[in-house]
Amino acid sequence: MNRDIRYGVIGLIVGAMLLASIPSVCAELFGDANEDMAINMQDVTKVERMILEYDPIVASADANQDDDVNMLDVTCIELVILERVPFPGGHLNTVMIFGPKDETLDPANGWNGWYVRKAGIYETLFKYNDEMELTPELATGYSQVSDTEWQINLREDVQFHDGTPFNADAVVYSLERVLVESNSRSSEYAHIASVTADDDHTVTITTTEPYAPTIASLTDPLVSIVSPDAGASDTLDTYPVGTGPFKYDTNEFGASLSVVRNLDYWGGGVKLDSVTLTYVSEGATRAMMLQSGDSDMSRGIPYPDVSTIVSDSDLDIATKETLRLYFLFVNTEKEPLNDIRVRQAINYAINRDEVVDVALEGVGGVSASGVFPSIFPWANDELDGYLHNQTAARSLLDDAGITDTNNDGKREYDGEDFELTIMTYTTRAAMQPSVEVIETQLEDIGIGVTLELTGSSAVKDAMTDGTYDLAFYSYGVAPSGDPDYFLTHHFDSTAGYKENGWNRYSNDTVNSLLASARIAMNPDVRKSYYDQAQEIIVEESPEMFIFHENELVGYNTKVIGYEIYPNEITFITKNMYIGR
Secondary structure, X not given: OOHHHHHXXXXXXXXXXXXXXXXXXXXXXXXXXXXXXXXXXXXXXXXXXXXXXXXOOOHHHOOOOOXXXXXXXXXXXXXXXXXXXXXXXXXXXEEEXXXXXXXXXXXXXXXXXXXXXXXXOOOOXXXXXXXXXXXXXXXXXXXXXXXXXXXXXXXXXXXXXXXXXXXXXXXXXXHHHHHOOOOOOHHHHOOEEEEXXXXXXEEXXXXXXXXXXXXXXXXXXXXXXXXHHHHHOOOOOOXXXXXXXXXXXXXXXXXXXXXXXXXOOOOOOOOOOEEEXXXXXXXXXXXXHHHHOOOOEEXXXXXXXXXXXXXXXXXXXXXXXXXXXXXXXXXXXXXXXXXXXXXXXXXXXXXXXXXXXXXXXXXXXXXXXXXOOOOOOOOOXXXXXXXXXXXXXXXXXXXXXXXXXXXXXXXXEOOEEOEEEEEEEOOOOOHHHHHHHHHHXXXXXXXXXXXXXXXXXXXXXXXXXXXXXXXXXXXXXXXXXOOHHHHHHHHOOOOOOHHHHHHOOOOHHHHHHHHHHHHOOOHHHHHHXXXXXXXXXXXXXXXXXXXXXXXXXXXXXXXXOOOOOOOOOOXXXXXXXXXX
C-alpha cells in the first residue's frame, strides 16, 4: 500500500475515531508489535507484516485493543508516534523515602521543592541532566552582560498547568518570593540584587557583586517557576501549579502524592498516564512492597535485600554513584579535637573500604578521598585522602600526648580514658551500620567510643550548642551542581552558615580561596582555587569524608526509561512508562 495514501486516507477516516476511543491507560504496552519495549515505525512495519500474514499475530500488535489486528492498529501506532494520542504508558506506583514537610507543597518552602520536582510537577530555568551537564530547561540560554548582569532567554509557547502563560513576569514572581527575608533559605540567594523583565521572554538578573555560580543557583528546586495566578490565590501550599510533565492530582501529607500526565507539556509527549509516590521511611517495608508487587519502584533498597531482588527475574536494581556524601562533623573547638594531630589520627584509623564492604555490603557506596566524588568535575583528583594506616594513627596520638600508659588497650587523655561520642540519626539506612564499623575501628587504636543514635533535630541541637564530639551526617554536596554550595556553607568562616557554626572551623587561606573562586568567571581559574581549598580542608580535617552513596532503586523490569540523576533532584520523567 502506498505510504502517502495510508497516512492521508486512513488517517482522515479513522483518526478522529481513534482519538476519541483509544484507551489512555493500559497495563501492557499495546502497539509494541515487535515487543522491544518501545513504540516506533518498526512496529508499524511489524503489524503490516502480520496483516499480510508474513508474521504470526501477537497480542501486543492490537494497538487499539479491539481484539483484531488490522489497519486501524497501524494508524493507531502512527498517531502515538506523532503524539496525536497519548502514549499507552500506564500507571506507576513508586515508593520514596522522604516526602513533603510542614503540611505544604510549596517549592519555596524549605526543601519541599525537591519532593514536588521528583514528582514531575515543577521545573527550573536550568537543570542538570543524568550526566551532570548543565542544560537549559525553561530557559533557552543566557549571556553574561557584565560581571554582575546575566540576561536569560526564556522558552516561548509554554503554559502552566492552570493554562496561564509562562513568561518573564512569572520568573520575576517566582524568584522574588525566595528573596524575601521571611524565606528560610533566602540567604542562599543573597547574591541576587534584582530580577527584572526585559520583555515577555527575557529577564535580567543583577547580582550584588560578581558571582560565578549565578546560573547554577537557578537549578535548585527552591527557585522552581510557579504560576503567579496560583500564588496570588494563595493555593500553592495545597495545589501546586508548575510547567512540568505531570500535573498535581491528590495528596495525603506524610503518606502519598499522586500526579497525572500533562497533555500540554511543552517538552513533548509524556508517556506515563499517572504516578503515585508513596512515602515509607522503613527500608525493609520499601523492599517488601516491591517484592509483593505493591510498588513498581522503590528507592533506597536496604543492602541485605539487593541480592534477593536481583535474583527475581521480574525485578532488578538500578544503581549509580551520586553526589551524596556521608561524613563526620568534628567539633574543632573541643579538646583534644582542636588538635589537628588528633583529627588526622582519627581519619587514618577509619578504614573506608571496610565501611563500604561491611556496613554497605559492598553495594551502597564508594570510599571518599575528599568532599566530591570522582564523577563530579570539580573534584580534586590529586587527593589521596586518608588511606587506612593504624601506624600513622597511633603515632599521631602519641605525639599529641594521648597514650596508653597502663597497657590496658585504652588511651588516656588528661588523666582519664580517652573517649568520644559519635552522634547520628537513623532515618537513612547507612547511618547506624556505618558508625558501628567506625566505632570498632577507633577502638582498635585505643579510643573508646559511645554511639548516640537519635533524631536529626537532636544532632543539630548538639552541634549548634557545641556539646558534641563527632556527628555522622549525610549531605548532597552539590545540589545546584556547583562546588561553591558545600564548600562555602561548611568551611568559609566569614559566610555565616550553620554548617560552619557546627564544625567551628576557620582558616583565612580557605576563606580567601573560596571568595576568589566565587568571583572567578573562568572555570579553569575557579577549579584551581577549589583544588587548593580542598587540599587544605582534607589536611586539616574539620570534617571527615567517609563515602559517597550509590543510589539503589529497585524496580520491576516492566518499568522502562528510568535514569538515575546523581544530584537526586529529578526522578519521574516524561520518558518513563510501563512496558509488558
